[in-house]
Amino acid sequence: MDAGESPSSGTIVNEFFHRVGGHNTIYLFDETTICKALLPREFYFYKRLKNSLRSFIPDYKGIVKIDMKDEERIRAYRVTEADLSATDLDFTKEYFSPEIVNDIYKKEESCDTSKSDKEINQQTTSKGPECSSQGLADTDKLEYSAYILLENVSSKFINPCILDLKMGTRQHGDTASSVKAQKQMERTKSTTSSKLGVRMCGMQIYSEAERAFRRRDKYYCRSLSVEGFKHHLYEFLCNGTDKLRVDVCIDFLQRLKEMKQVIEEHRGYRFFSSSLLFIYEGQLDSPSKNRTNKADIDIRIIDLAHTTCDRLLHKLPPYEGPDEGFLKGLQNIYDFLYEFVERERKI
Template sequence: MAEDKTSEPIHLEPFIHQVGGHSHMFSLDEITVCKPLITRELHFYESMPEQMKQFAPEYKGVIEVNFVEDADGYVTLMAYPPKSYERKFPAQRNESRTKRRIRMRPSGSLEIEGEHKQSQVFEEADQRQDEPGAAGRVPHNPWLLRCGRSDLTRLAADALSSAGQPDAGCSRPPSQKYILLENLTHKYQYPCVLDLKMGTRQYADDDSAAKQQRKKVKVATTTSSSLGVRINGMQVYQVNLSRFICRNKYYGRKLAVDGFKQALCQFIDNGSVLRTDLLGAMIARLSELRDVLQRQHSFRFFTSSLLVIYDGQEPRHDVPESSARVDVDVRMIDFAHATHKDFDDPVQHSGPDQGFIFGVESLISVLKTVLQEYG
């Protein structure tokens, strides 16, 4: 029997702090994001070992999302969560939320309409205006308009086609399943986010030979080979400019080892001071993750990423410095190609994922070097 749904659908909005990834993510409320459902990733969340859950977003279930295009060409996404949703999150009300809509231009590019807080302004660093998605200062991370364009274009086309049918009043709008995950940025006023592609192998066991070769080349020509980690996206709040400066995965692919270290320094640079007070907490959290991963035998996290998040507001100077009072979050995300023995895949792996662990250890080492030089 299908789970009962709420009587009223909830309007989804673009998730403005998305710094990387291939698919658009949306906000269901202030503490929950929606991501297109991939069966393997759903199974991974449902079977995740208890000790790993502290290093992943909280999984909150599955919803159905309908896509409807209005007369102005904007795509409206309506979600139908279960009735238990309001009991879990009674304080979240649509009336208090900003309304943002997505529209496809005739050229195939996307635009987002909506009000925003004046402080939430984003700018992509060193972006040429002739690059796809170049938009200057915008009320969302510029990567939001680059990812998932083909999926949204297809769904919008389906919605428009349905609306033009003679029996459109009876037909059901196009829909897609989404998984609900914790919004890791919700507790931060100015969330600074670093997305790191982890591991020395970036292809899945069932990828085609051609795709495996492309992934191998990407690893060999980036810091994924030398460090087991590369930058996949980043946003940093600049207190002197009152806006976020953003970097994308193409920037990360160009970096050598020294450049990777400098990028980490940029991630903790708020425009007026280098936040070395964050480094101890980052290193401690990463060390805990490494210890947990070393106990996960048969697990492989192919194509998974690591998020490092902190609040970009000015640090307080009226209390003694202590890494214990600094709130730094480190979480693993993107499990669409993860595997372990319970998946019953044709290819079985033994021992922990040394490629991912190597990336974590490299990250710890670089952060310790930064701390020694600037702390």
């Protein structure tokens, strides 16, 4: 809680400006922390996260309750797990009983939207959470009062270039309804997910020349072919110019290699419908807080609401081996970046 605030006043939160994918509203709690709707499986996963995965996943920081009574001044109140209602945590308390699973997935599906975001081609200034993010985030009322606090991985960047990549060849979770599973399988087949094990969900690129962000939303990105995916991946890595940021690519390649090794070691894990968040500093002359001779970059696994592993205590048979669909996506991203760097070096 910010200095000078009392528990009764809570913390005023704003819509998170640097969100580029997803459909649920995310709020900025403070400079280094975001609020994301508490989904029981994701909450349970964060609470039991293995140390070997921690460097690749945003830090879990606790729980808040969001009060939407005053839409002009939305407030968040820190709470403990003991303060959550039975409805908030039924999924874990009942160990994934069919009744609770069905209730939870109905709640999750109610947050889906068929409304298309406006395709964003216009430039948007980068003043922070107060700026408009129209077209990138739905402004529907919140579906949940309980939120988890997570590390804001973009906070160490001044003008972050951000790419959200949906990973894997399967998007539906273990307990998805047949309708939901069929919908996700059709989407997988119609996008690059089936061929590459990855598809784009959205991006923002900072242009130094224009001093503004360029954005693409998930609806635009879903239409991309394999060649379109490669083209926009290259575009993302050019920092708003026609020149590849080779330094950024090299750092990303090293990070991907490290992540691949860790994922291969996590046998029985399935990261269904998760995303990889790629971030690098778009402001070349930025006095970044952690500036070195290398580019400032980060890659994290996010959106873990459908993640499965032996620690989740579900009643379904455990999976064997690592998540091959996720690894397929990782390998293709790595190969594309490597190809970009090698091509640039030959020029």
